[in-house]
Amino acid sequence: MLVNRPIYPKRRPALLATALLGAVATLVGLWPALASPPASAGPPAPAASAQASAVRDLDEILHLRIKKVKGKRVFAKGRATGTVAGTGSFKLLLSNGSSASATFFGHNSHGTISGTGVATYRVAGAISYYSGKITSLQGTGRYAHAGSRGIRFSGTVNRRTYQVKMHLQGKWHV
Amino acid sequence: MSRPVLMAIARALPGLSVVLVFLALVPAAAAAPAVSLRATLEPKRLGADTTVSLGFRVAPGPNGELPALSNFALRLPPWMGFAASTLGLSTCSPSTLLLLGAGGCPHESLIGFGSARVQVPFASQVVQETGRVSMFMAKPVDQHTTTLFYFDGRRPVIAPLVLQGELVTPQDSLDSVLTTPIPAIPTASDGPEGAMVAMRVSIGPRRLRYFKRVDGHTVAYRPKGFSIPTTCPPGGFEFVAKLRFRDGTRAGARTAVPCPPPREHGRGRGERR
Numbered sequence: 001m002l003v004n005r006p007i008y009p010k011r012r013p014a015l016l017a018t019a020l021l022g023a024v025a026t027l028v029g030l031w032p033a034l035a036s037p038p039a040s041a042g043p044p045a046p047a048a049s050a051q052a053s054a055v056r057d058l059d060e061i062l063h064l065r066i067k068k069v070k071g072k073r074v075f076a077k078g079r080a081t082g083t084v085a086g087t088g089s090f091k092l093l094l095s096n097g098s099s100a101s102a103t104f105f106g107h108n109s110h111g112t113i114s115g116t117g118v119a120t121y122r123v124a125g126a127i128s129y130y131s132g133k134i135t136s137l138q139g140t141g142r143y144a145h146a147g148s149r150g151i152r153f154s155g156t157v158n159r160r161t162y163q164v165k166m167h168l169q170g171k172w173h174v
Numbered sequence: 175m176s177r178p179v180l181m182a183i184a185r186a187l188p189g190l191s192v193v194l195v196f197l198a199l200v201p202a203a204a205a206a207p208a209v210s211l212r213a214t215l216e217p218k219r220l221g222a223d224t225t226v227s228l229g230f231r232v233a234p235g236p237n238g239e240l241p242a243l244s245n246f247a248l249r250l251p252p253w254m255g256f257a258a259s260t261l262g263l264s265t266c267s268p269s270t271l272l273l274l275g276a277g278g279c280p281h282e283s284l285i286g287f288g289s290a291r292v293q294v295p296f297a298s299q300v301v302q303e304t305g306r307v308s309m310f311m312a313k314p315v316d317q318h319t320t321t322l323f324y325f326d327g328r329r330p331v332i333a334p335l336v337l338q339g340e341l342v343t344p345q346d347s348l349d350s351v352l353t354t355p356i357p358a359i360p361t362a363s364d365g366p367e368g369a370m371v372a373m374r375v376s377i378g379p380r381r382l383r384y385f386k387r388v389d390g391h392t393v394a395y396r397p398k399g400f401s402i403p404t405t406c407p408p409g410g411f412e413f414v415a416k417l418r419f420r421d422g423t424r425a426g427a428r429t430a431v432p433c434p435p436p437r438e439h440g441r442g443r444g445e446r447r
Binding site: 070071072094121124126129157160 | 221250252253254255256257258259260262263264265282283311313314317318319341342343348349350352398401402403404
């Protein structure tokens with residue numbers, strides 16, 4: 001039998017207030033440590049060191065060839081060189097006459113990596129120029145914890161030869 | 175009339191005269207001319223590469239006035255981007271067009287053609303000139319894809335006209351807009367400038383041929399045009415034109431290419447004749 005009960009028990013406000021006070025007290029206690037770095041230039045704690053070393057430079061060049069153009073979708077496949085060398089693919093979905101969303105996928109023996117981003121483009125004869133940023137990044141295997149920390153990409157698509165060259169550059173979290 | 179009232183009128187007279195002079199100098203607010211817009215797709219089939227034909231026409235306002243056009247902006251459906259097409263594989267420049275005409279541009283920079291009509295007040299009558307318009311791909315300006323319209327004027331338009339249109343995406347918008355300023359149109363009459371009253375242009379592969387070398391032979395081929403999406407939005411594919419005139423008036427028009435009938439969806443690649 002279903003009984004209508006209040007979602008929050010009557011003692012909940014008191015509990016919440018206690019928890020809130022505790023959180024504020026903790027934050028006040030930690031505030032000096034959060035607001036300013038330690039004056040001494042001693043070695044960082046092991047956890048902080050591991051986290052700092054996990055953010056690395058990404059410098060990746062994709063050499064691809066357009067395999068398929070369907071409607072406003074352009075799909076290219078090829079190889080990736082640089083930080084993560086392997087096989088790569090790049091997909092562009094043209095939003096309108098000057099912007100597009102981009103998806104890339106790469107894999108090698110260590111795992112896979114994929115990302116999505118937004119780009120603007122302009123067409124100059126056979127070459128169209130793209131530039132944008134990767135908004136989300138994820139992976140598997142060695143790159144399971146991959147995350148974008150500001151990766152930008154720029155590149156060209158040759159509409160005559162169907163050659164694509166994309167350069168991804170920035171910081172990423174491995 | 176009492177003395178204070180007379181004094182008040184005397185004090186207000188200079189200001190009043192300024193207002194009267196201003197009203198005499200400024201013409202009455204002109205009514206905007208009527209604008210019509212037309213768009214067609216050929217073939218009109220979902221998922222097909224197509225040629226887009228666009229045309230606008232300016233009709234005189236209620237008092238017969240026809241101000242000179244200073245800018246036209248054409249909002250295009252999202253799928254009309256050059257990146258997925260092979261239209262305009264080369265570029266042409268305004269200076270080349272002005273010096274050598276349309277023939278001076280690389281053949282692969284041609285992306286469409288049509289015609290335009292310019293109206294010129296000539297003595298007591300109005301003279302019209304209809305000329306051929308060619309549309310070319312140009313190098314980007316301010317990082318925007320740029321196209322050129324070339325109007326080969328003869329008489330009374332005494333000089334060829336090059337219009338430069340930039341494809342821009344306004345802030346907070348998903349659409350791209352082809353914005354084309356129109357310079358003053360010089361005429362033989364040495365009077366008021368000409369007014370562009372109509373233009374139509376077809377952009378796409380329907381009557382275009384590019385050439386490439388295959389095994390030592392020159393082979394003609396049709397460039398890939400804009401691809402119609404595989405789904406049609408409610409109300410069809412919408413085009414919107416906004417025109418600005420030299421006298422400050424504005425006018426707009428919209429049209430939509432209706433969705434292809436359902437029975438055409440399942441047809442093969444062959445175009446219905």
